[in-house]
Amino acid sequence: MTFRGVLFIMFYLTHTSGFEPRPDIGSPSGLVPDCPGVMKNASIGSTTLPLLQITLHRMTRSGQIVRKNYPISTAHLGLLRDKNIDFKNKRTVFYAVGFLDSSLFPHSQAIGTAYAKRGYNVLISETFPFLLDIYPKSVRIGRVIGRKFGEFLVKLTLQGLRAEDLELVGMSLGAHIQGFAAKHLYAVTGKKPFRVTGLDPAGPCYRGLPPEEKLAPTDGTRVDVLHTNMDGFGIAERLGQVDFYANGGEFQPGDIPYIPCLILCSHIRAMFYWWQAIEHPKKFIGMKCDSIQAARSAKCYNNSDINYLGNATDFNNKGIYYLPTHNEFPYYRGKDGLKAENEIYTSVAKYINAEDDFRV
Numbered sequence: 501m502t503f504r505g506v507l508f509i510m511f512y513l514t515h516t517s518g519f520e521p522r523p524d525i526g527s528p529s530g531l532v533p534d535c536p537g538v539m540k541n542a543s544i545g546s547t548t549l550p551l552l553q554i555t556l557h558r559m560t561r562s563g564q565i566v567r568k569n570y571p572i573s574t575a576h577l578g579l580l581r582d583k584n585i586d587f588k589n590k591r592t593v594f595y596a597v598g599f600l601d602s603s604l605f606p607h608s609q610a611i612g613t614a615y616a617k618r619g620y621n622v623l624i625s626e627t628f629p630f631l632l633d634i635y636p637k638s639v640r641i642g643r644v645i646g647r648k649f650g651e652f653l654v655k656l657t658l659q660g661l662r663a664e665d666l667e668l669v670g671m672s673l674g675a676h677i678q679g680f681a682a683k684h685l686y687a688v689t690g691k692k693p694f695r696v697t698g699l700d701p702a703g704p705c706y707r708g709l710p711p712e713e714k715l716a717p718t719d720g721t722r723v724d725v726l727h728t729n730m731d732g733f734g735i736a737e738r739l740g741q742v743d744f745y746a747n748g749g750e751f752q753p754g755d756i757p758y759i760p761c762l763i764l765c766s767h768i769r770a771m772f773y774w775w776q777a778i779e780h781p782k783k784f785i786g787m788k789c790d791s792i793q794a795a796r797s798a799k800c801y802n803n804s805d806i807n808y809l810g811n812a813t814d815f816n817n818k819g820i821y822y823l824p825t826h827n828e829f830p831y832y833r834g835k836d837g838l839k840a841e842n843e844i845y846t847s848v849a850k851y852i853n854a855e856d857d858f859r860v
């Protein structure tokens with residue numbers, strides 16, 4: 501985070517705002533709930549537009565990763581000419597990175613490679629030069645970026661990409677960018693992507709916005725959301741048809757499990773859970789909750805109604821899910837996580853003061 505970004509957060513933490521969380525998301529109201537002016541117009545000039553790019557991330561037969569960048573306005577032409585991409589016979593994933601994030605960073609590449617290994621055409625957004633400004637300005641330009649991506653997807657569908665073969669995944673700000681891209685695709689073609697996945701969609705500046713101004717459950721035929729820092733850099737409200745609240749949705753367990761990792765660490769953990777969920781389709785098992793408040797307090801250990809994070813999600817079983825994880829990589833807990841006695845914070849905490857007498 502830039503120095504100005506830190507100042508901004510400090511300013512907002514010390515100022516009250518008009519945002520009142522609805523009872524269904526529970527309290528607190530969360531970090532930087534709203535940002536005046538964020539819905540105002542924004543645009544990208546013709547000289548900067550070529551910096552907005554799509555990265556083709558592919559794996560060669562020998563397992564080597566090869567990347568190639570295409571400027572957004574002509575990306576569809578370049579990709580259609582690229583003999584290493586096959587929109588007709590393969591599924592396509594388009595992953596949108598977040599604030600201060602890049603397609604070059606190892607976590608973006610890890611997610612891309614997980615899909616490439618499974619035979620997908622893999623596209624990753626390159627938005628780094630646009631999402632560097634103070635955060636609320638990045639939010640404002642995010643809407644424009646999303647629309648540009650939507651236009652790009654429209655061009656691809658006109659050239660043979662079927663919306664049923666398209667999966668959009670977005671991290672943080674990138675989740676809302678994908679929401680805008682999907683909305684544009686639908687507005688123009690009447691088709692929705694097969695799936696839209698939000699990885700800890702950004703909360704700051706978005707909490708008070710209406711569904712048209714952020715990722716929404718109707719943006720894809722299937723929409724799933726993973727919440728890992730919902731009152732900090734993420735968002736508490738449901739934006740999907742299936743919403744997973746990892747370890748309650750707010751703080752993720754750290755290396756020492758009773759000390760959770762904090763805001764940024766919990767936020768970016770969403771990418772690691774997703775990467776591993778793609779690698780291990782039925783290992784991240786969530787259990788259904790009655791409310792977000794129940795997920796917050798880990799009161800969902802019914803064990804009857806479960807769902808999987810990742811490719812195996814059952815979208816016929818929509819709802820709120822509490823997702824238990826391990827505190828260490830690769831994080832998944834499988835069926836062990838479904839036992840209430842294994843809940844990560846309480847199971848560790850109960851041993852700490854287990855002895856009846858404590859002498860020092």
Ligand SMILES: *[C@@H]1O[C@H](CO)[C@@H](O)[C@H](O)[C@H]1NC(C)=O
Nearest residue numbers: 539540541542543544545644
């Ligand atoms: C917003 O920006 C777009 C693109 O530059 C422009 O066409 C439109 O007229 C602008 N709208 C307003 C209200 O300024």
Ligand SMILES: *[C@@H]1O[C@H](CO)[C@@H](O)[C@H](O)[C@H]1NC(C)=O
Nearest residue numbers: 788789790799800801802805
């Ligand atoms: C889980 O069980 C509790 C009590 O055992 C019940 O109140 C609650 O409705 C159940 N939740 C779901 C989602 O089935």
Ligand SMILES: *[C@@H]1O[C@H](CO)[C@@H](O)[C@H](O)[C@H]1NC(C)=O
Nearest residue numbers: 591614615618778781811812
């Ligand atoms: C998801 O499952 C479908 C159907 O089994 C399969 O075609 C696709 O390759 C899977 N995708 C991933 C990322 O595992």
